[in-house]
Amino acid sequence: MRVKLVSVVGVVLLTLLLGSCGTPKDVIYFQGVDSLTPEQKEAMNQSYNTRIVPDDLLNITVTAWDPSVVTPFNPPTYAYSQQGDQPVFASQSLYNYLVDKDGMINFPVLGMLHVAGMTKQELSKMLEEKISKYVKDPLVNIQISNFKVTLMGEVNRPGSLTARNDRLSILDAIGQSGDLTINANRKNILIIRDENGQKEMARLDLTDPAIFASPYYYLRQNDVIYVEPNKAKKKNARYSQAQQYNITVFSSVISAVSIITSMVITIINTSKK
Structure with a gap:
């Protein structure tokens, strides 16, 4: 009977050991991905374009074959020192345009433009069409800086x-x-x-x-x-908080008992004198 009991305990321990060595199922990404059908994979294909929204910071630069003709549409690339002969680079932040709460930006020459809801490609095309009235074959590059x-x-x-x-x-x-x-x-x-x-x-x-x-x-x-x-972390957190609370209460009780004991001993010693 004892041998059978030992054998049963051994089997149980071995099963638990093997189970603990396995990878928990809830930490494996994309389970069953290898068994997807071609139709299911096709349904997962997405075409995605970022839309401009308020508070976006747009970095917009305009270029052309002759850089001088697009100067009105760009902040100055260079600034000059007080002596007037040493050019220094201007801050790149001069090229940034903040989209306001109404979805507008204030662009040089063109004025206020509504850009919210557009993709970068759509905004580039719109700006190129507007700027082409002043410049031949302009090219507009846009990046969202933030x-x-x-x-x-x-x-x-x-x-x-x-x-x-x-x-x-x-x-x-x-x-x-x-x-x-x-x-x-x-x-x-x-x-x-x-x-x-x-x-x-x-x-x-x-x-x-x-x-x-x-x-x-x-x-x-x-x-x-x-x-x-996960549930294990939440459970451990609750246990840790409860344990910490119990330790705090126990420490307070011990401190109170110690103080009371000291007072009693002091009173007894005083009464003996």
Whole structure:
């Protein structure tokens, strides 16, 4: 009977050991991606273009075969010292145009222009058409200087992330932030987005390949990504807080007892005298 009991205990321990060595299913990304059909993969293809929104900082430069003819449309490339003979570079911030709350920018010569809702390509084409009335074959280059997103929660390097280009996916952002921690809940990633002054919220499951078809797969300017802790982390946090509280209460009780004991001893000693 004893041998059988030992054998059963051994099997149970071996099973637990093997189970602990395996990779938890809820930390594996894109589960089932290898079994997707061609139709499912086709449905995940997305064409994405960043739209200009209020508070974007647009870096706009106008060029042409003769640089001098586009000077009115660009801030001065050079400034001069007080002596007037030594040119120095002007700040690149002179090329930046802040989109106001009404979606407008004030562009040299052309005046106030409504740009919110346009892609960079659409704005470039519009500016080239308007500038072509003054300059032959102008070329307009536009970049969004302050495209950033913010990552919070169970990320190895939380904080704001400035994108080098306008096409930034949730995977790009997480990868550049050092990936999620082992305590992250990969099935419930919260995206907070400002859409026309209204807050939109969506949940993404990184373990599901369907994430590639989500309209929130590609991030937009000023998106906030919050990664909540998994159940184990929450449970440990609650346990730690309760344990800390108990220790604090116990310490307070011990201190109170010690003080009372000291007072009693002092009173007894005084009465004996």
